[in-house]
Amino acid sequence: MRSLIDILDLSVEEIDDLIATACDIIDNPDKYAEACKRKKLATLFFEPSTRTRLSFEAAMLELGGSVIGFSAANNSSAAKGESVADTVKTISCYADIIAMRHPKEGAALVAANNASIPVINAGDGGHCHPTQTLADLFTIYREKGRLSDLTVGFCGDLKFGRTVHSLINALSRYAGIHIVLISPEELKLPSYVKKDVLQKNGIPYTQTTDLEGALPELDILYMTRVQRERFFNEEDYLRLKDSYILDLKKLEKAKSDLCVMHPLPRVNEISVAVDDDPRACYFKQVLGGKYMRMALILKLLKEASV
Amino acid sequence: MNIDSVRNGVVIDHITAGNGARLYELLGLDSLTCTVAFIRNVPSKKMGRKDIIKVDGTLSLNLDVIGYVDPAATVNIIRDGELVEKRNIDMPLQLVNVIKCKNPRCITSCEQELDHIVRLTDREKKVYRCIYCETKAN
Numbered sequence: 496m497r498s499l500i501d502i503l504d505l506s507v508e509e510i511d512d513l514i515a516t517a518c519d520i521i522d523n524p525d526k527y528a529e530a531c532k533r534k535k536l537a538t539l540f541f542e543p544s545t546r547t548r549l550s551f552e553a554a555m556l557e558l559g560g561s562v563i564g565f566s567a568a569n570n571s572s573a574a575k576g577e578s579v580a581d582t583v584k585t586i587s588c589y590a591d592i593i594a595m596r597h598p599k600e601g602a603a604l605v606a607a608n609n610a611s612i613p614v615i616n617a618g619d620g621g622h623c624h625p626t627q628t629l630a631d632l633f634t635i636y637r638e639k640g641r642l643s644d645l646t647v648g649f650c651g652d653l654k655f656g657r658t659v660h661s662l663i664n665a666l667s668r669y670a671g672i673h674i675v676l677i678s679p680e681e682l683k684l685p686s687y688v689k690k691d692v693l694q695k696n697g698i699p700y701t702q703t704t705d706l707e708g709a710l711p712e713l714d715i716l717y718m719t720r721v722q723r724e725r726f727f728n729e730e731d732y733l734r735l736k737d738s739y740i741l742d743l744k745k746l747e748k749a750k751s752d753l754c755v756m757h758p759l760p761r762v763n764e765i766s767v768a769v770d771d772d773p774r775a776c777y778f779k780q781v782l783g784g785k786y787m788r789m790a791l792i793l794k795l796l797k798e799a800s801v
Numbered sequence: 802m803n804i805d806s807v808r809n810g811v812v813i814d815h816i817t818a819g820n821g822a823r824l825y826e827l828l829g830l831d832s833l834t835c836t837v838a839f840i841r842n843v844p845s846k847k848m849g850r851k852d853i854i855k856v857d858g859t860l861s862l863n864l865d866v867i868g869y870v871d872p873a874a875t876v877n878i879i880r881d882g883e884l885v886e887k888r889n890i891d892m893p894l895q896l897v898n899v900i901k902c903k904n905p906r907c908i909t910s911c912e913q914e915l916d917h918i919v920r921l922t923d924r925e926k927k928v929y930r931c932i933y934c935e936t937k938a939n
Contacts, residue, residue: 600935
């Protein structure tokens with residue numbers, strides 16, 4: 496049974512196909528309005544989420560399907576100690592496809608290994624969040640018309656930021672990518688990502704703590720939130736949470752066609768005043784995510800039915 | 802130092818000096834009731850120093866554990882005092898329930914029934930990673 500756990504589970508060609516489907520959904524929504532009629536998506540969210548869960552649910556509803564599920568672990572049998580394996584075996588009896596978020600890393604793989612229906616990883620702790628990456632790739636493609644020959648800056652929490660790791664992984668398969676890593680010393684990209692992804696794929700990258708210095712060369716700026724829930728120590732979080740704040744003054748130094756992205760939710764790393772700047776693309780990302788999730792649900796359900 | 806020859810059992814030879822203790826532990830040799838000899842820092846022409854483990858008794862040996870700890874080691878099977886088989890060990894592609902993932906955020910940390918599985922991801926650097934959270938295991 497085909498599932499999506501990691502963005503690298505999809506080939507570059509498959510991602511191209513998903514982007515093409517998402518574009519077609521935007522152009523011809525009626526064509527897809529009943530594409531998932533009588534199909535059920537189970538959203539199993541063991542951890543709070545606004546965007547991702549509602550995005551999946553909106554995606555399925557726009558495809559004419561239905562949605563069941565829970566939005567917190569204490570609303571499920573997990574509160575009684577049920578294992579992920581047992582939960583998904585049970586849900587497999589009710590639904591046609593699962594979107595699951597869980598705070599523990601690797602939970603999605605456990606689900607995929609035990610479910611008899613496709614599982615989409617909607618975030619497993621600090622590990623992977625492939626549908627966010629699909630949203631990111633779609634946004635870059637829509638804004639730039641390509642996924643190659645780009646200088647992409649990642650700013651903020653590059654240590655715990657799963658969206659950062661996933662997008663770097665995804666972009667490493669395209670030609671002409673240059674990565675700029677902007678973070679405090681304590682939140683630098685883990686060395687294994689640098690070695691196993693960037694160096695292994697020959698992707699040129701630079702590391703800096705200076706956002707303003709890096710801005711002028713960037714085509715894409717991917718801002719991230721310093722995530723309180725990933726810290727064991729509250730003091731470290733408080734010390735690092737305001738390391739970078741993007742505002743209109745800093746943006747003066749950026750290219751006129753810079754694409755500012757953020758996986759959201761933001762706290763204060765992007766000033767609200769930036770929202771009205773045409774370079775702000777983070778709400779387009781949210782919308783793009785829904786279309787890519789629609790394309791993904793269609794693909795996995797189609798493959799499951801063969 | 803004199804140690805009796807193995808009559809029926811196994812001699813794990815050419816263990817890189819220093820790796821013997823880990824191998825002894827991971828193979829669970831402390832729970833055996835037969836004679837077990839663990840010899841450290843044995844002079845070796847080829848290796849300078851090496852460790853050797855001798856087990857005088859039949860046992861089911863997990864060769865994957867030896868390949869994981871020290872793929873340079875050799876396993877000699879002894880029957881009636883004679884060497885009947887000499888095995889070179891390769892690094893296993895996967896290990897199940899030999900080492901536990903140490904990442905407190907890994908799903909294996911809270912789901913007790915899950916197998917702890919690590920997979921070889923870099924043969925050259927001998928890197929194994931947890932299949933669930935991809936944390937480096939060694």
